[in-house]
Amino acid sequence: MSASDFEQFxxxxxxxxxxxxxxMIRIAENIHPDLRNVIRQTPIADDTDGLLVLSRLSxxxxxxxxxxxxxxxDPQQAVEMASRGEL
Structure with a gap:
């Protein structure tokens, strides 16, 4: 299945x-498994913008x-700090 076929599906x-x-794919590919596991049950897990910010960290x-x-x-504080470039 090509990327465009998947997007259409x-x-x-x-x-x-x-x-x-x-x-969503970019976030899934770029969030480290350790980070994914600790934020899984937090409100950040449903925050696309926050996840995108975190996915940009090394x-x-x-x-x-x-x-x-x-x-x-606090995961929310982490997102706020990351968005300001403080992490």
Whole structure:
């Protein structure tokens, strides 16, 4: 299945536009598994903009952030800091 076929399938079956599908794929490909696991049950997991911000961090920064969140750091604060370039 080509990328455009997949985007069409998602549009027809889930209602997402191709641009939205590409963003979701980019997030899925770029969020480090450690970070994904610690934010899975938080409100950030449903925040596309926040996830996109986190996905732009380097893998090392994401691993460091995952450890901090696991230790009690607020995931929402992490997104805010990342969006300001403070991480």
């Amino acid at each position: 998602v549009k027809e079956n889930l209602g997402y536009l191709p641009e939205e599908t590409r963003v 893998p090392d920064k994401q691993k460091e952030l995952a450890a901090r969140i696991k230790g009690g750091f």
